[in-house]
Amino acid sequence: MSGVHAPPRAPQTVRPARPPRLWPTVRALLRKELLVELRTLESVPGMSLFAVATFVLFHFALNRSSVEGDLAAGILWVTLLFAAILGVNRLFVADAEQGGFDGFLLAPVDRSAMFVSKVLTLLAFLVVLELVAVPAFALLLLGSPLPPALPGLLATLALGDVGVAVIGTLVAAMAVRTRARDLLGPLLALPLFVPIVIGGARATSPLLVAVHPGTPAIRWLLTLGLYDLLFGLIAYALFDFLLED
Amino acid sequence: MERTRPIVYGKGLRPLSIATVVAMAVSLSLVFFYAPLEAEQGFLQKIFYLHVPLAIVALCGFVLGGLLAIQHLRTRDPRWDMRSYVVIHMSLIFAVGTLITGSIWAKGSWGHWWVWSEPTLVSFLIVFLLYATYQPLRFAIEDPERQSRYASVFAITAGAFVPMNFIAVRLSTAYLHPRVLGSTSNLPGPMALTFVVSLAAISLLFATLCKYELTAKHTRAQIRALRRRLAGESAAAPPRARSAAPSLQHVTAMSARATGSSAP
């Protein structure tokens, strides 16, 4: 163990030539997010298990062994959204409790980097969730074959995920430093998610049919796209106001 | 040298109230005595003159709340937050009115207290669920400055959500059923006139109620500020109870020194 050292000279390398740009900061934040998630496994396993458990519940609640069309699309999207809410609730907890906001706010970085990194993190969580939930759904409840539906389904999920990630990040940041954070998060998020459910479920339902499966109607994909764009911009613009003390 | 004028809120409140009462009276008479009975739905259809203006005013109110919140974030002046709060609060009440009148109308025309096939009603339900969280959100944040800031972020997001939601719900109900409760376009002359007058009356009602609430809050804040000044600098401020409404204490102190700006 080393004893008392003379204070390290300030090497030339310490002083940055200019403040770090957005993308390196986002990368640094993402690395931190992933490390924390891998160590704690707080979000992703919980979300995935929750989704599978919900499918089981639906089997008993609806008394059906297989579902198709509208019913299938509805069960899938609602389950995914509720599982997403679990992730949303945990998104900023580590930062809020361990002073991560202050640490980040003190740093000479573009503050939007936190928004971008959190959206990407939540997006990553959603992708892993779906990697578990969609096959589980196909196994447990879906009455039509999955492979032909996959391309359309993946496209719709991608668009929906972006919306969920954007709104989820904004809502999580709003709720985390309030008194009733676990309650307010879902209460704020669920109405905001309604257009995603509309677009997602309506787009997906023709795919999940055994006989003559269709393709997702463009209008629903456009709805999702519009939603993503609108709220992506708004959330990006407003997020910094939530970070200040 | 700065001239200090006492700030007078509530200027114009009386003429506004009178105008509202007159407009409401005219509108009600038109509804009951002038507008023709609609062929299919009969007398119950007249609730349309209440339901649709309530809906329009509530929607505009929510969007206005978002715009006022943008001003608050830009200027950090708590008065904008107060205006945003009051407008949203009032719009929520009008939204509940929309849901109730819509439900009565649905029961009368369609036999059910709720119909999913009416996109306006459905959109309002969602918007109501969203804005119902506004006050709990505010109440859950104790730091008043943070409360105002977070509320503004919410108001802007929700304000943008209102039109987006309408589009999405419209699309989803559009090709399921035809519009049940009738649209506002293609109204024959007398009905159109009655509708426009009703809309004006409800808008005036909204504006007046908002102004009343703003005046009351500003006055209360001024009284509190005066009491504190009377009690002296050294007196500790009695802790204000936790509240969802914005605090204006420092604004009244600031404004009392500046040249008076009037009305909320």
Next chain:
Amino acid sequence: MAALEVEGLARHYGEREALADVSLSLDAGQTLVVFGANGAGKTTLLRVLASLLRPHAGSVRVLGSSLPGEAWAVRARVGLLGHEPLLYRELTARENLRFYARLYGVEDERVHELLESVAMHARANEPLRTLSRGMVQRVAVARAVLHDPELLLLDEPNANLDPAAIELVVPLLGAGPGPNGLRTRVICSHDPIRGLAEADVVLGLRAGRPALLRAGAEVDPDEIAELYR
């Protein structure tokens, strides 16, 4: 050039005044020690200087840049060590410091040096939640000086540190040479003896207002004690 110029600073929390009418000036290389009871506004003042809180009235200039408008320009030159270590408990000391190093644009080499300076080199790869408070505080010190700031803001820096550890961090947090040869410090302290020993300027806060602002040499411990009555 003055390192700190504060004029009429005020900050309120709802209807309560957290800070009011605070004015002071500090030259580069000087140490300002702030005394006051809990709730007197010491931490608020520090957080305003750190650009974490905006002033509600008055003007604040830190290292030549005015806050909050030009805060972005000074963040790289200011370090804060507050009550919270601002470290992630699930990550190791090294991972935490590396994370901050990336945010500040600092080389990994410096992380290595600092871990040695605070004698955390041996346990740098264990999650912080397995370490004692004293060790976490040492890592927090490393975090605060990682980017070799010109202005150090310290909120009761010796809390949670045993005497041996205090010895370790003195060279890091002390009034030693900074990047331009002069390190300016603002220290919140509850310890009149130790605090006065280090102070070039003393500020005493009572209920958010300055009750005392004088050169350190002219203040005696009794006046500090008065602030706590």
